[in-house]
Amino acid sequence: MFKIIKNNNHDRTGEVKTAHGVFKTPVFMPVGTQGTVKGLSPEDLKSAGAEIILGNAYHLYLRPGIDVIKQAGGLHRFMSWDRPLLTDSGGYQVFSLSDIRRINEEGVEFQSHFDGSKHLFTPELVIDIQDALGVDIAMCFDECVPYPCEKEYVEKSVDLSLRWAERCKNRFKRNGNINQFLFGIIQGGMYRKLREKSLQELVNIGFDGYAIGGLSVGEPREAATEVLSNLLPLLPKDKPRYLMGVGTPEELWEYTGLGVDMFDCVMPTRNGRNGQLFTSSGKVNIKSARYKNDFTPLDPECSCYTCSNFSRAYLAHLFRAGELLALRLNSLHNVHFMINLLANIRLSITNGCHDEKKKEFLQKYIKGELEDDLS
Amino acid sequence: MFKIIKNNNHDRTGEVKTAHGVFKTPVFMPVGTQGTVKGLSPEDLKSAGAEIILGNAYHLYLRPGIDVIKQAGGLHRFMSWDRPLLTDSGGYQVFSLSDIRRINEEGVEFQSHFDGSKHLFTPELVIDIQDALGVDIAMCFDECVPYPCEKEYVEKSVDLSLRWAERCKNRFKRNGNINQFLFGIIQGGMYRKLREKSLQELVNIGFDGYAIGGLSVGEPREAATEVLSNLLPLLPKDKPRYLMGVGTPEELWEYTGLGVDMFDCVMPTRNGRNGQLFTSSGKVNIKSARYKNDFTPLDPECSCYTCSNFSRAYLAHLFRAGELLALRLNSLHNVHFMINLLANIRLSITNGCHDEKKKEFLQKYIKGELEDDLS
Numbered sequence: 037m038f039k040i041i042k043n044n045n046h047d048r049t050g051e052v053k054t055a056h057g058v059f060k061t062p063v064f065m066p067v068g069t070q071g072t073v074k075g076l077s078p079e080d081l082k083s084a085g086a087e088i089i090l091g092n093a094y095h096l097y098l099r100p101g102i103d104v105i106k107q108a109g110g111l112h113r114f115m116s117w118d119r120p121l122l123t124d125s126g127g128y129q130v131f132s133l134s135d136i137r138r139i140n141e142e143g144v145e146f147q148s149h150f151d152g153s154k155h156l157f158t159p160e161l162v163i164d165i166q167d168a169l170g171v172d173i174a175m176c177f178d179e180c181v182p183y184p185c186e187k188e189y190v191e192k193s194v195d196l197s198l199r200w201a202e203r204c205k206n207r208f209k210r211n212g213n214i215n216q217f218l219f220g221i222i223q224g225g226m227y228r229k230l231r232e233k234s235l236q237e238l239v240n241i242g243f244d245g246y247a248i249g250g251l252s253v254g255e256p257r258e259a260a261t262e263v264l265s266n267l268l269p270l271l272p273k274d275k276p277r278y279l280m281g282v283g284t285p286e287e288l289w290e291y292t293g294l295g296v297d298m299f300d301c302v303m304p305t306r307n308g309r310n311g312q313l314f315t316s317s318g319k320v321n322i323k324s325a326r327y328k329n330d331f332t333p334l335d336p337e338c339s340c341y342t343c344s345n346f347s348r349a350y351l352a353h354l355f356r357a358g359e360l361l362a363l364r365l366n367s368l369h370n371v372h373f374m375i376n377l378l379a380n381i382r383l384s385i386t387n388g389c390h391d392e393k394k395k396e397f398l399q400k401y402i403k404g405e406l407e408d409d410l411s
Numbered sequence: 412m413f414k415i416i417k418n419n420n421h422d423r424t425g426e427v428k429t430a431h432g433v434f435k436t437p438v439f440m441p442v443g444t445q446g447t448v449k450g451l452s453p454e455d456l457k458s459a460g461a462e463i464i465l466g467n468a469y470h471l472y473l474r475p476g477i478d479v480i481k482q483a484g485g486l487h488r489f490m491s492w493d494r495p496l497l498t499d500s501g502g503y504q505v506f507s508l509s510d511i512r513r514i515n516e517e518g519v520e521f522q523s524h525f526d527g528s529k530h531l532f533t534p535e536l537v538i539d540i541q542d543a544l545g546v547d548i549a550m551c552f553d554e555c556v557p558y559p560c561e562k563e564y565v566e567k568s569v570d571l572s573l574r575w576a577e578r579c580k581n582r583f584k585r586n587g588n589i590n591q592f593l594f595g596i597i598q599g600g601m602y603r604k605l606r607e608k609s610l611q612e613l614v615n616i617g618f619d620g621y622a623i624g625g626l627s628v629g630e631p632r633e634a635a636t637e638v639l640s641n642l643l644p645l646l647p648k649d650k651p652r653y654l655m656g657v658g659t660p661e662e663l664w665e666y667t668g669l670g671v672d673m674f675d676c677v678m679p680t681r682n683g684r685n686g687q688l689f690t691s692s693g694k695v696n697i698k699s700a701r702y703k704n705d706f707t708p709l710d711p712e713c714s715c716y717t718c719s720n721f722s723r724a725y726l727a728h729l730f731r732a733g734e735l736l737a738l739r740l741n742s743l744h745n746v747h748f749m750i751n752l753l754a755n756i757r758l759s760i761t762n763g764c765h766d767e768k769k770k771e772f773l774q775k776y777i778k779g780e781l782e783d784d785l786s
Contacts, residue, residue, distance in 0.1 A: 071728065075735040079716070100703065100728040108706055108724060116720040328475065331483055341454070345491040349483060353446065353475040360450040360738055 037217060037244060038276050046268065046295040047390045049382045052276055054120045054172035055215035056112065059087035061276060061297040062381055064288065064374045065122060066304065070095050071115045074305045075367040078117045083341060084372035085379065087119055090300050093165045094126025098148050102168050110170030122173035125162045128180045139179065141196070159203040167211045175247065176204040178221045183253045190225040197223050198237045205241050217244035219278060225250060226259050228266055235270055245276040252281040261290065268295045285314060285377055285401060289394040292381050304370035309363050311355050314373045318404025322366070327352040340372035412592060412619060413651050421643065421670040422765045424757045427651055429495045429547035430590035431487065434462035436651060436672040437756055439663065439749045440497060441679065444470050446490045449680045450742040453492045458716060459747035460754065462494055465675050468540045469501025473523050477543050485545030497548035500537045503555045514554065534578040542586045550622065551579040553596045558628045565600040572598050573612045580616050592619035594653060600625060601634050603641055610645055621646055622653040636665065643670045660689060660752055660776060664769040667756050679745035684738050686730050689748045693779025697741070702727040715747035
């Protein structure tokens with residue numbers, strides 16, 4: 037499944053082979069919560085270089101419903117995406133979106149945030165859902181604790197999530213879907229011992245890959261970095277490591293340096309829809325008056341459809357005019373930017389110069405940002 | 412400029428040659444009011460077969476402003492569209508959108524519907540705007556009367572629009588833009604004599620093409636057909652005839668039969684955004700519950716990106732979920748449908764069987780519509 041191609045100090049490149057093809061790591065995965073990466077078609081995603089994208093079991097279960105997707109022949113066919121797919125189990129969404137929830141040993145009872153209907157998510161159901169979706173990588177169902185959170189609560193939660201992880205693994209084995217991998221999710225909040233316990237017991241159960249959950253939930257960046265610095269050396273080297281819900285260009289450089297292989301984040305599409313664009317010389321807020329008469333490309337170093345065809349002035353006009361095309365062109369560029377950033381990171385690892393290239397990138401990126409703020 | 416290729420009874424096919432290439436007639440022109448056809452990229456438009464699209468002088472003048480587009484090198488470069496462009500002069504918008512307006516001999520004073528700023532549109536300014544935009548076909552500035560409208564008012568209005576048409580022509584000659592054509596617009600409401608007078612005097616002034624304005628403004632379809640049946644035989648055969656703001660598939664078949672060469676309409680994109688889709692077997696309201704489990708393509712006879720890749724069930728899901736991709740896929744299909752419809756109409760004219768093919772189309776189209784309503 038996973039092959040390491042180059043391993044330097046901590047940083048590494050590799051390949052994950054799935055039933056829908058190979059993706060190179062470290063990888064950035066655009067998020068397609070409801071069976072579509074917001075604003076982008078499968079063709080757009082391919083043009084941006086996406087090798088794997090995400091779906092979300094919680095959202096798809098509620099709408100359009102798993103039956104519909106099963107009848108369509110699985111999520112790949114339903115959304116017309118023939119490359120690898122990973123689904124988030126919905127653990128995070130059950131806790132962050134649903135109206136009322138009651139957690140017990142069996143699972144989580146919750147009310148749909150659409151229509152108030154009641155549902156029970158158990159580890160077994162969540163594995164069955166992802167099996168029916170036919171995705172390449174399924175995630176365990178776990179409890180994601182908020183930040184900050186009392187140690188006692190986190191302790192109990194980690195234990196519950198571990199029992200659920202074992203049930204997930206058992207159900208996964210029973211289903212016998214040989215075209216799917218199952219990843220465990222390390223929790224434990226900001227508590228080192230709990231994180232290490234979570235990691236160790238997940239490794240004992242044995243998964244195809246290991247995710248680090250519960251970061252990027254409001255904690256200071258240093259706290260997240262500390263958790264990761266402690267955990268990554270303890271993870272099996274021969275399995276992919278997935279940092280959920282991260283991150284910014286700075287974070288992508290930093291955490292690939294620690295040996296993270298997979299990332300996902302809604303930021304490129306969400307910020308794109310809000311007019312905040314990532315470029316090699318810092319962030320561009322396209323709403324700013326300074327771009328009204330700027331006829332240069334958004335990012336002269338970018339080869340995406342947006343940068344190849346349109347000026348900042350045109351993007352600024354579309355955004356001001358509330359035109360749909362603004363949302364698509366912005367999202368397309370931002371997704372392309374992140375995917376291309378990872379391609380550059382992989383190249384730097386191959387050439388054994390991750391730290392050097394990271395400094396080079398950040399210097400230009402942060403310098404550009406300051407200029408944008410001061411102007 | 413205009414070459415007739417096949418002329419049967421009234422129906423005809425031809426080609427219009429512009430500085431940005433040739434388009435075949437009869438043609439359907441998607442509407443790109445604010446410098447973008449809503450929801451579609453230039454690449455999408457080309458994939459839908461668009462040979463010419465519209466812009467709007469009134470909207471572009473107010474936002475982003477003519478200076479910006481001139482600095483960008485013209486509207487083609489600003490919006491990255493390298494095929495023919497036609498701009499509506501803004502006459503219709505000045506009367507329908509702006510807050511306060513005062514019409515006098517000189518022109519129209521109005522307040523911007525964006526910010527209340529005051530502006531004066533004269534025939535000369537509107538020609539200069541379109542010259543600066545660098546479009547292939549410019550339209551005269553005229554007054555578009557509402558429906559219904561008193562004969563006395565229409566009479567005065569037609570005379571004023573004729574004096575303005577002459578001023579437009581003079582300014583156009585003075586500007587000497589050899590890469591641009593200028594079309595006159597026939598007005599006169601539902602009054603045959605006034606329409607004929609408008610036509611005759613415009614022909615006396617002499618334009619590169621003749622548009623019929625002031626239809627599709629709420630009048631019964633029969634009234635529009637009567638106006639057109641009377642006017643079309645009086646128009647010079649060797650100039651293109653453009654029916655503004657029309658129409659439905661039924662109207663496109665009917666009016667090409669009368670010899671109309673050019674059409675524009677916001678319907679494909681607007682209806683697409685509302686979930687109403689045109690297919691060879693009638694209209695499909697994608698919001699209807701019956702499509703939730705319909706895994707067939709939207710229109711099996713259509714070769715657009717939407718129909719080639721996605722099911723009705725997926726389109727229904729995207730629409731319900733409020734996803735941006737729904738708006739784009741729907742708009743893309745509808746625009747492709749209209750452009751393809753015109754290709755079929757041209758073929759029927761080439762083969763001398765317009766009426767026969769019209770009946771065939773309508774039979775299937777209207778039958779499908781009834782089934783959709785009854786189910």
